[in-house]
Amino acid sequence: MIRIRNLNAGYGRLHILFDVSMDVRDREITVIVGPNGSGKSTLLKSIFGLTKIYSGSIDMDGVELTGLMSHEIAKRGVAYLPQVDNVFANLTVRENMMMAGYTIRDKAEVESRVREVSEMFPIIRKYWERKAGTLSGGERQMVAMAMALIRRPKVMMFDEPTGNLAPKIAKEVLGKIVELRDSLGMTILLVEQNARRALEIGDKSYLLVSGRLMFEGDPQELLSHPELAKLYLGIGT
Ligand SMILES: Nc1ncnc2c1ncn2[C@@H]1O[C@H](COP(=O)(O)OP(=O)(O)OP(=O)(O)O)[C@@H](O)[C@H]1O
Numbered sequence: 508m509i510r511i512r513n514l515n516a517g518y519g520r521l522h523i524l525f526d527v528s529m530d531v532r533d534r535e536i537t538v539i540v541g542p543n544g545s546g547k548s549t550l551l552k553s554i555f556g557l558t559k560i561y562s563g564s565i566d567m568d569g570v571e572l573t574g575l576m577s578h579e580i581a582k583r584g585v586a587y588l589p590q591v592d593n594v595f596a597n598l599t600v601r602e603n604m605m606m607a608g609y610t611i612r613d614k615a616e617v618e619s620r621v622r623e624v625s626e627m628f629p630i631i632r633k634y635w636e637r638k639a640g641t642l643s644g645g646e647r648q649m650v651a652m653a654m655a656l657i658r659r660p661k662v663m664m665f666d667e668p669t670g671n672l673a674p675k676i677a678k679e680v681l682g683k684i685v686e687l688r689d690s691l692g693m694t695i696l697l698v699e700q701n702a703r704r705a706l707e708i709g710d711k712s713y714l715l716v717s718g719r720l721m722f723e724g725d726p727q728e729l730l731s732h733p734e735l736a737k738l739y740l741g742i743g744t
């Protein structure tokens with residue numbers, strides 16, 4: 508679905524990603540792991556048109572995404588959930604959902620999509636009139652996911668959705684991501700700090716170190732890799 512070839516990207520003249528090639532396949536969870544500052548977020552931002560691309564290509568179903576603006580990329584079915592500020596804290600959950608559907612003209616359609624999404628995320632109904640800023644981190648993440656779903660994306664990109672969450676809540680959030688794949692057939696690109704948990708749910712994995720890919724393949728293989736797992740992911744085998 509998304510094919511990245513020899514991507515070189517960064518911020519202004521600060522070169523961060525070097526010759527990155529990657530395939531994000533349909534209906535799979537593709538996991539990107541790596542140490543702090545290795546360029547994981549930069550890669551997601553590059554797909555979403557938020558960095559400077561020096562060379563290489565990013566295409567989705569054969570359509571080139573490089574050079575497009577973020578809103579155009581979103582229109583093509585890519586949802587990007589940054590780690591922070593992914594809900595409007597001062598608005599209620601209801602208002603957040605309406606904001607998410609603001610580009611959809613038919614408001615009855617928005618309501619029907621909200622109903623649909625609420626089945627997967629009961630929290631939407633439960634906290635309908637609460638200010639999103641008063642929700643817990645995990646609840647906010649759920650609302651952010653529900654908001655993204657309103658626009659019926661084809662691909663969802665998550666940047667550390669479990670960052671700062673307690674282990675039990677983090678598990679719930681990752682469980683929802685698995686559910687998105689299994690029941691909606693969603694294509695997912697997931698960046699995670701907690702490498703082990705993410706690799707356990709992934710179909711394909713990439714290890715990014717200092718802006719370069721060091722591994723590509725089966726997540727289980729990376730998890731049990733004699734050197735890489737220990738060296739870069741803090742996983743003892
Ligand atoms: N807007 C920016 N302008 C300039 N440099 C940036 C910008 N954002 C990130 N960087 C730099 O790019 C490099 C890669 O950062 P990035 O956020 O992609 O890493 P990361 O792998 O997501 O790290 P973390 O695990 O800490 O989130 C870092 O050296 C960072 O300082």
Ligand SMILES: [Mg+2]
Pocket residue numbers: 547548549666
């Ligand atoms: Mg990051």
